[in-house]
Amino acid sequence: MTRELPYVAAMNEALHLEMTRDEDVLLIGQTVGEEHYESFKEFGSARVRVTPISETAEIGMATGAALAGKRPVVDATMAEFLLVAMGQVVNEANRVHYMTGGQLRAPIVIKAGYGFAAGWAGQHTSAPYGMVMGVPGLKVALPSTPADAKGLMATAVRDDNPVLYLHHFLLLLERGPVPEGEYLVPFGVADIKRPGSDVTVVATGWTVHRALAAAERLSDEGIDVEVIDPRTIAPLDVETILASVARTGRLVLVDQATRHASVSAVIAGEVAEHGLSSLRAPVVQVTALDTTLAYSQPMEEYVLPDEGKIAAAVRQVAGVKAGAM
Structure with missing residues (x-):
């Protein structure tokens, strides 16, 4: 059943x-005592911890708790805030399992919002996932629908x-069908949305x-x-993308991240290496421009992908086919 x-x-x-x-699952962060987490008070202060205003502290606490056998979920609020604790995210917690030969694990979920394209200017609108999608030992989930938001969280x-x-951020109030009860979405499995x-x-x-x-x-x-949502970018389901390109022969990649720090650039490389013979037209990328977002709606709209830019890119690759016939 869904609702x-x-x-x-x-x-x-x-x-x-x-x-x-699972009583080992903890919730920690600067905002976990606020109204949107009201229903979590039933788990008590031992499992729902409000932290100091320090991303380094909260992620450090989570790493220690994970090594001690807990499963902490850190609400870091905004992706930009993670940058001040990046060492712990990409050089410590993610390497523990490998560097101990599998003897230790660090089951941490770091939850954060990104891409607030609504006039929040430079330091609250980034889409920085491209810089971490290739970090060994770190998985990265990017749910686009309420159902995937639920299923990927449980899996995480x-x-x-x-x-x-x-x-x-702009998806938080979007509504959609969500399965009742336990529901998991596997990592590394893309979804053909259309x-x-x-x-x-x-x-x-x-996007x-x-x-x-x-x-x-x-x-x-x-x-x-055909519209494909990878759902997770680490691991990335390249096989589903290649199979689709083999059917259509044309590929447009859409990503809110800046062009040269995007998931789309990685996918383009994979398709160039493993699916070039399927392509009937060059790959086209529709991404944000390589610039900081201005505190200006017209400039913001100029920089970011939108429906019109995507449609134009699709017409471009489809037009190559038409012109060759």
Whole structure:
């Protein structure tokens, strides 16, 4: 059975279920005592800990707790805040399992919002997942729907090593069908959000919805677009993308991150190496420009991907086919 839930409620439902299921799951962070975590008070102050305003402290606490056998979930609020504790995220917790020959593990979920493209200017609008997707020992989830938000959270909590769980701020109130009860979405399995035969579009997070809107617009023009959401970028399901490109022969990549620090650039490299013979047109990337977002809505719109830019990119690759016929 499913019912409609906002994205944020789906995330919290998964976490609440996991804390009920496993008493070793902890919730820590600067904001976990606020209203949006009201239902978690039943777990008591021993398991729901408000931390100092220090990302280094909260992630350090989580690493220690994980090594002692707990499963901490850290709400770091914003992805930019993680940058001050990056050493612990990419050079400590993620390497423990490997450097102890599997004797120790660090089951930590670090949850943070990203990409607040709503006039929040330079230091609250980043999409920094590209810089961590290749870090050994660190998994990265980017749910785009309420159902995936629930399923990926549950899977993250149960993982025995660190998971960076990034949710887009502008998706938090979006509603969608969510399964009741226990629900898990496996890591490394992409989801075809819309099947199609003419062009493959791979989009992440918030841009998935922009891609779906563009696909609906293009269907009226006779272009059948397949939209794929990787859901996790580490591990990345390259096989599903390659299979789609083999069917369509054309690929557009959509990513809110800046072009040269994007998931799209990595996917483009994989397709160039393993799927070049399938391509009937050059790959086109629709990403943010390589610049800091300005405190200006027109400038913000100029820099970021949107439905119109995606549609134009799809027409471009489809037009190569038409011109060659």
